[in-house]
Amino acid sequence: MVIKEVEVKDIMTKTNLPVSDYAVNPYVGCTxxxxxCHASFMKRFTNHPEPWGEFVDIKSWPEINKPGKYVGKEAFFCSVTAGSILPMKA
Ligand code: SF4
Incomplete structure (x- = not known):
């Protein structure tokens, strides 16, 4: 099992999913x-040689820039892991 931390530029990803405006996935991979699995396709966006189920990349990201722009939007947390939809409030 490979578990590591990776830095990303942004954690909010605009999505075309019919249930939300943004997707937030704080990690990629699974134990x-x-x-x-509905999320194993995410492996192709990593450089992992390990098969799905044998790596987890835990994301760290900078402070969200202009958070007010997300007010009234919906974010789907963990759309490619176990997830839930949360409304964004001020
Ligand atoms: S992301 Fe969920 S469905 Fe996919 S392997 Fe992990 S536990 Fe199973």
Whole structure:
């Protein structure tokens, strides 16, 4: 199992998902390897040679720039892990 921290420029990703305006995924990877996984396609966006289920990249990101622009929007936390939808408030 490979678990490491990675720095990303932004944690808010605009999405075309019908349920939200933004997706927030604080990590990529998983410690499981479910046969029915809906998120295993994310491996192609990493440089990991390990198979899905054997790595986790924990993201760190800078302070969110102009957070007011997200007021009234919805964010889907963990759209490619276990997730939930949260409304953004001031
Ligand atoms: S992300 Fe969820 S479904 Fe996919 S392998 Fe991990 S626990 Fe299983």
């Amino acid at each position: 499981h390897a479910c046969k029915y």
